Amino acid sequence: MNSLVQALPGRSDTLLAELETIYKDLxxxxxxxxxxxxxxKVAxxxxxxxxxxxxxEVGITGVVGVLRNxxxxxxxxxxxxxxLPMAENTGLPYASTVKSKDEDGVEVDVAHSCGHDMHVTWLMGASRVLAEHRDAWKGTAMVVFQPGEEIGRGASSMVDDWDAxxxxxxxxxxxxxxxxxxxxTVGYRPGVxxxxxDSLKIRLFGxxxxxxxxxxxxDPVIMAASTTLRLQTIVSREISPMDNAVLTIGSLQAGTKENIIPDEATLKLNVRTFDEDVREYMLASIKRICCAESDASNAERPPEFTTLSQYPLTENDAAATHQVSDAFKAQFGDKAYEAAPASASEDFSVFGRTWNVPYVFxxxxxxxxxxxxxxxxAKQVNKIPSNHSPKFAPVIHPTLETGLHAMLTATSAWLGPSPQA
Incomplete structure (x- = not known):
């Protein structure tokens, strides 16, 4: 067990009780x-x-903390x-009932249905261990509390506002x-x-x-319906079965009344890919099909494309991941495992990509x-409420301890122990 994890108190100790209170508050x-x-402000x-x-206020609401040792x-x-702008339906005694106005001024329910409240709590706990046990490590710890991950703008906003x-x-x-x-358990993976x-909004004009x-x-409704069906053939007929890709149309909006043919229709879609060439091909194919269906409908205007969000691949550095995984195996034993790639996306890699620095997620x-x-x-893991489900709710223990152990273990692979430890 590494020295920073040894510095972490047990589950019944003051720190974890404090962090549990912080987590429920967040x-x-x-x-x-x-x-x-x-x-x-809390962080x-x-x-x-x-x-x-x-x-x-780095990148609007971001926080950067530096501890030199x-x-x-x-x-x-x-x-x-x-x-997230969604209602929580977990039934927890500390469930969110918050409502807020989004960027368009629309009042929405708000819930931590992705687990970022747990992430903040982990980092606050790791910060305290680092600060109170400087004899266990040597170097510089920089903690970053990032805004706007859910819209893919937070990491970029911090990088653009970075004080080098x-x-x-x-x-x-x-x-x-x-x-x-x-x-x-902790799941790591070298590479992707x-x-x-990529999320797009596409306006089709009739x-x-x-x-x-x-x-x-x-009729833009017919145009949108044909486009929706045709877009599904990109993955099924244009992408190799050996390449993973997802295209989901989550919104199709047109018209207000059954006897009015509207002027336009709007599609909102999301693409997930694991290879940059596949990504570029899919985005080009989406534009090709939308424009072709528009032409086939004799539309007087071409479609309008707007990027709603963009997340790069999260591709872990192989050597750095090996360093982290060795530390995880020593700390967690068989509870540390090599995970499969996930079709979720993150803007975490923006930091490493921008600065040309290795990263591990x-x-x-x-x-x-x-x-x-x-x-x-029962082969029913897919029925467990996942991130972004209104019923998503991490069990506090041992999730809280494990996340702290993982963060401190990975940190120790670079920072500790100090010569005095």
Whole structure:
């Protein structure tokens, strides 16, 4: 067991009790992307009291904390802070009942249905252990609380607002995410671990008319329906079965009344890919098909394409992942395993890609071990409420401890122990 994890108190100790309280508080007070004012203040005040050099409002609401502890590598630890515009349906006594206005001024329910409240809590706990046990490590720890992951803008906004003179350049960037999986386990993977994600809004333009006189219209509803069906053939007929890809049309909106042919229809779609060439091909195919269907309908205007969000591949550095996985195996034994790539997407890699710094991202199981084992035995793991489900709720223990152990274990692979330890 590494020295930083040895410094972590047991489950009944003051630190974990404190962190459980923090977690429940954050869970009850979720904030939408780029609006994480309260969450950022909670995190910033906490690490500032521990002795970190703290900079607030980096990339709107981001927080950067730096703790220098002699000569050695610089390790950056990152946690995302934002919640989702959805209602929670977990039945927990600390469930969110928050409503807030989104970027369009529409009031929405808000819930931490992706687990970012757990991520923030983990990083706050790791910050305290690092600050209170400097004899166990040597170097510089930089903790980053990032906004806006759910809309793919938070990492970029922080990078664009980065103070290169004040903040040291990291030698390694580390991050983790709570996922469906037996709580107490940690899943790592060299290379691609998360897919690239692209979300588009496509406006298809027709010509409106009375429903009884379709010959005077160019019907965008028919155009949208044909486009929707044809887009599904990209994965089924144009992408090799050896390449993983997903195309989902989550929204098709047109018209207001049954006897009015509208002027336009709007599609919103999401693409997930695990290879850059496949990604580029799919995006080009989407435009080709939309334009072709528009032409086939004799539309007077070509489609309009708007990028809603863009996430690069999360592709772990092989050598750095090997260093982390060796530490995980020593710490967790057979509860550390090599995970399969997930079709979820993250903007975590923006930091490493922008600065040309190696990064490692891994998964922490958040499902009650008994429930997970039962579901696995029945081959019904897909029925467990996953991230972004209104019923998603990580079991606090041992998820809280495991995430702390994982973050400190990975950090120790670079920073510790110090010569004095």
């Amino acid at each position: 869970h009850q007070h979720p904030e939408l992307s780029m609006q994480e004012v309260r969450t950022a 910033a005040d906490y690490i500032e009291a521990l002795g970190f050099e703290v900079t607030r 002699g000569e050695g590598p610089t390790v950056m630890l990152r946690a995302d802070m934002d919640a 003179e004040r903040f040291p350049k990291p030698d390694i960037i580390l991050g983790q995410h709570v996922m469906v999986g037996s709580s107490g 671990i998360l897919s690239a994600g 010509r409106g008319s009375h429903g009884s006189q379709p010959q005077t219209s160019i 891994w998964f922490v199981g958040g499902t009650d071990p008994g429930i997970y084992a039962q579901a696995k035995a």
